[in-house]
Every structure is written in structure tokens, then in C-alpha cells.
Amino acid sequence: MLAPNQPLTESEVAAIKRDFPILQQEVNGQPLAYLDSGATAERPRQVLDAERRFLEHDNAAVHRGAHTLAALSTDAYEDARATVAGFVGASSPSEVVWTANATDALNLVAYGIANASRGRGGAAAERFRIGPGDEVLVTEAEHHANLVPWQELAALTGATLRWVPVADDGTWTAEDAVSRITEHTRIVAFAHVSNVTGMVAPVAAVVAAARAHGALVVLDACQSAPHRPLDVQELGVDFAAFSGHKMLGPNGIGVLWGRGELLDALPPFRTGGSMITTVTMESSEYMPAPERFEAGTQPVSQAVALAEAVRYLQAIGMERVRAHEEHLARRMLDGLAAVPGIRVVGPPAGVPRSGLVSFDVDGVHAHDVSQYLDAQGIAVRSGHHCAQPLHRRLGLVATSRASTYVYTTEQDVDRFLTAVGEVRGYFGAAS
Structure with missing residues (x-):
């Protein structure tokens, strides 16, 4: 038996790949090499079947009926919450809030804090109040989803948005961040893993500095939850957000994890049915977390499918997922280093990084x-990857990004490297 931190074997990856119907096809007459999992992952048959099975047998409104299907649906919905809670190391399923996606989850926190700063939520919410003289700290490398909500929070409250600058390779260090956390810092928000550089953030050092100054820590876990072990208690953060579609699950569902005492005190910003205990014509009282943040009809079948995706990943083992992707990233980086005219952004050789490479x-x-690459059946991302400030700092309008996952083979990477080696000659850019 292989150790839990060993890369997947060739036969294991081949077996995994057979679980994904979409990966069995040809694109432009070539076998599909899907290297865009950082944008959205493909779905295995087990996840597709789980959602279909739920819709065919158990579908009903959750927490709203006394009939059999309502009970089955509610049980499946809450079982899914418990599965995700276990996956991230939550102390209770009530710390897992279903959202539409990670962007929605981050907005939930930012606008909840904005509401608290306007006096909503009563005495319990005073811990979130910020205003002039207070600071929100992000990094120059953030995805827009973890930047724009904090810009809005600063504009609404009068707080000041500050950021950690990045180096020429797009990375930042613990010292870069810690030196900017002061007695004025109220919130520190950053990506666990960069969606452009693949850098793995120094979470422990940042959390320690934030704790010393009483600041909240919000973690964008979109590029970490699908690809490496994630234990929110061990990390010590206050909130973490990620999306289902990046981790073999469906679109339309995301997760906000938050410390229970913080979620119960944070005012909701989206209101309506299902999240209240009492409504009069004058006012309403909200349920405790997580229901207080889940207004309206929820993505029930998507939650069921996401739980199945979690079980699929757990069966592989998240340490092995990480090892597999890091192995492929090294192969990719070594190959790109041999191609003239290629600039790779991100950590230097030997520094831990994820399985995505932008160049x-x-x-x-x-x-x-x-x-x-697409003409040869190879799918990669191109653009600014929702990180315009980072690309501006790098002096680039756009980059190409190849990102791996559990179904990516060495052959996929080698085909990619061969094609990239031909690009400059094809476009007449070779010297």
C-alpha cells in the first residue's frame, strides 16, 4: 500500500479518469486534455448520479413540510452539511452555511459586517463594527471576489482598505503581511492558495499576527479546499469560503464556514423566508446560524451532489490529491523552463505551490x-483570471494558466508541454 502522501499511480489516475464521462471525448479530433480545473472541475459519474437520484426519488422543499418527501429531502440536505463540516474540520455542522458560490460567501461576511457597523444585530454584533480609523488588509494578489467586497465595505463604513504588495513574481511573504497588521487592522482577508501564482499562503504567521491585534481572518479557500487537506480549526481562521464547482461538485452551491459564535452574532444581509423565527408587520427575529443566512429556497440537490464529491475526494485521500498535483506541477515547471520565451509567474523552484501554473x-x-492549444484538444485558461491588480503589477495584460486535478495524467502534461513549445514558432514570435 502506498503512503498517504504519495502521488497517484498511473493506473489509479486512469481509473479515476474513467469516472468522468466528459473526459472520454475528443475535442478537435484529439483526446481531451482538460487543464482548466482551476476555473471549474469536471464531475465524476458518482456525483452526477447522486444528484439525479435525489431528484428522482427524494426531491421536496426542505424544512417546510410534514410529508415523507419533505423529511427525506431535509435529511439529505442536513446530512450533506454534516459531510462538508467533517471535510473542513468544523466543530459542528451548524458552522457550515450554504451559499450560491464562494463570491456569495465572501459578500455575506463583508455585508454582514457592514450591517453590524450600521447598528444592525444589536449588542452581539458590536464586535464586528468598523469605521473611520479602522483598516481592512488584503493582498495585491487577490481574486476580485476577495477584493471588491472589501472595497465596498470600506466605502460603506469609512474604513481604510490596505494591501500587501507582491514581489516581481507575484508572491508575498509572511513578513510582508505581518508588518502591515497593526492595532488599526480589523479584518485580514487573503487566499489560501493563489489562483494565479499557485502560491500557498503563510497562514499560521498571518493568523498569529491578526490574533495579537484582535483582527478577524477571512480565508479564500477556493483553490485549497479542492486540492489539499483543509482543517479550519487547525488553521485558526475565523471564516473560510469555497465553491462546489471547483471540487467535482455542481454549479450553484458554495460554502461559508465560520466560527459558531461569530456566525450567531453576524447580522444577515439577505433576508426573507426560512431564516426567521418570528415576523410581525414591524420587525422580524432571525434564526441562529446557519439558517439565518439561508433565505429562500436552497440548492438542495446541489448540496447532495457536493457531499458526494466530498466523499469521492475523501476516498482518494486529500494528501494524495495534493501530492499528485504537486508532482504534475513540477513536471510542468521543468518542461516550461526548457522552452525559450516562457515566463512563469509564481514561487521559485523548490517553494511549495499548488498544481496550477500561469505563464x-x-x-x-x-x-x-x-x-x-485548443486546436490540439488541450483546454487551458487565458486572461487575467479575475485578478487585474496582480496582472497589472506583473506588467502583463493576461497570462495562460494550466491547472491540474485528480484526473490529470502525465500524458496530459506532456502533450501540453509539446504544444507550448510550438506556439512561438507557429505565430512567428520565435527569435
Whole structure:
């Protein structure tokens, strides 16, 4: 038996890949090499079947009926919550809030704090109040989903938004962040793993500095939850957000994890049915977490499917998922280093990084790179990856990004490297 931190074997990856119907096809006459999992992951048959099975047999409104299907649906919905809670190391399923996606989850926190700062939520919410003189700290490398909500919070409350600058390779260090956390810092928000550079953030050092100054820590876990073990208690953060579609699950569902005492005190910003205990014509009283944040009809079948995706990943083992992707990233980086005119952004060789690699081809636009690879059945991302400030700092309009997952093979990576090696010659950019 292989150790739990060993990369997947060739036969194991082949077996996994057979679980994904979409990966069995050809694109432009070539076998599909899907290297865009950082944008959205494909779904295994087990996840597709779980959602279909629920819709065919158990579907009903949750927490709203006394009939059999309502009970079955509610049980499946809450069982899914418990599964996800266990996956991230939550102390209770009530710390898991269903959202539409990670962007929605991050907005939930930002606008909840904005409501608290306007006096909503009573005495319990005073711990979230911020205003002029207070600071929110992010990094220059953030996805827009973990930047724009904090810009809005600063604009609504009069707080000041500050950021940790990045180096020429797009990375930042613990010292870069810690030196900017002061007695004025109320919130520190950053990505666990960068969606552009693949950098793994120094969470422990940042959390320790934030704790010393009484600041909340909000973690964007979109690129970590699908790809490596995630234990929110061990990390010590206050909130963490991620999306289902990036981790073999369906679109339309995300997760906000928060410490129970914080969720119960945070005012909701989306209101309506299902999240209240009492409503009069004058006012309403809200349920405790997580229901206080789940207004309206919820993505029930999506929650069921996400739980199945979690079980699929757990069966592989998250340490092995990480080891597999890091192995492929090293293979990719070594290959790109041998191609003239390639600039890779992100941590230098030997520094831990995720299984995604962003790069620039000298003289060729990222969209042209993507289209050339697509003609050979290879799917990669091109653009600014919802990180315009980072690309501006790097002096680039766009980059190409290849991202791996559990179904990515060494052959996929080798085909990618061969095609990238041909790009400059094809477009007449080779010296």
C-alpha cells in the first residue's frame, strides 16, 4: 500500500479518469486534455448520479413540510452539511452555511459586517463594527471576489482598505503581511492558495499576527479546499469560503464556514423566508446560524451532489490529491523552463505551490496560446483570471494558466508541454 502522501499511480489516475464521462471525448479530433480545473472541475459519474437520484426519488422543499418527501429531502440536505463540516474540520455542522458560490460567501461576511457597523444585530454584533480609523488588509494578489467586497465595505463604513504588495513574481511573504497588521487592522482577508501564482499562503504567521491585534481572518479557500487537506480549526481562521464547482461538485452551491459564535452574532444581509423565527408587520427575529443566512429556497440537490464529491475526494485521500498535483506541477515547471520565451509567474523552484501554473509566452497573446492549444484538444485558461491588480503589477495584460486535478495524467502534461513549445514558432514570435 502506498503512503498517504504519495502521488497517484498511473493506473489509479486512469481509473479515476474513467469516472468522468466528459473526459472520454475528443475535442478537435484529439483526446481531451482538460487543464482548466482551476476555473471549474469536471464531475465524476458518482456525483452526477447522486444528484439525479435525489431528484428522482427524494426531491421536496426542505424544512417546510410534514410529508415523507419533505423529511427525506431535509435529511439529505442536513446530512450533506454534516459531510462538508467533517471535510473542513468544523466543530459542528451548524458552522457550515450554504451559499450560491464562494463570491456569495465572501459578500455575506463583508455585508454582514457592514450591517453590524450600521447598528444592525444589536449588542452581539458590536464586535464586528468598523469605521473611520479602522483598516481592512488584503493582498495585491487577490481574486476580485476577495477584493471588491472589501472595497465596498470600506466605502460603506469609512474604513481604510490596505494591501500587501507582491514581489516581481507575484508572491508575498509572511513578513510582508505581518508588518502591515497593526492595532488599526480589523479584518485580514487573503487566499489560501493563489489562483494565479499557485502560491500557498503563510497562514499560521498571518493568523498569529491578526490574533495579537484582535483582527478577524477571512480565508479564500477556493483553490485549497479542492486540492489539499483543509482543517479550519487547525488553521485558526475565523471564516473560510469555497465553491462546489471547483471540487467535482455542481454549479450553484458554495460554502461559508465560520466560527459558531461569530456566525450567531453576524447580522444577515439577505433576508426573507426560512431564516426567521418570528415576523410581525414591524420587525422580524432571525434564526441562529446557519439558517439565518439561508433565505429562500436552497440548492438542495446541489448540496447532495457536493457531499458526494466530498466523499469521492475523501476516498482518494486529500494528501494524495495534493501530492499528485504537486508532482504534475513540477513536471510542468521543468518542461516550461526548457522552452525559450516562457515566463512563469509564481514561487521559485523548490517553494511549495499548488498544481496550477500561469505563464506568459513572449510575443504571443494568452488568448492565442489558448486557441492554439485548443486546436490540439488541450483546454487551458487565458486572461487575467479575475485578478487585474496582480496582472497589472506583473506588467502583463493576461497570462495562460494550466491547472491540474485528480484526473490529470502525465500524458496530459506532456502533450501540453509539446504544444507550448510550438506556439512561438507557429505565430512567428520565435527569435
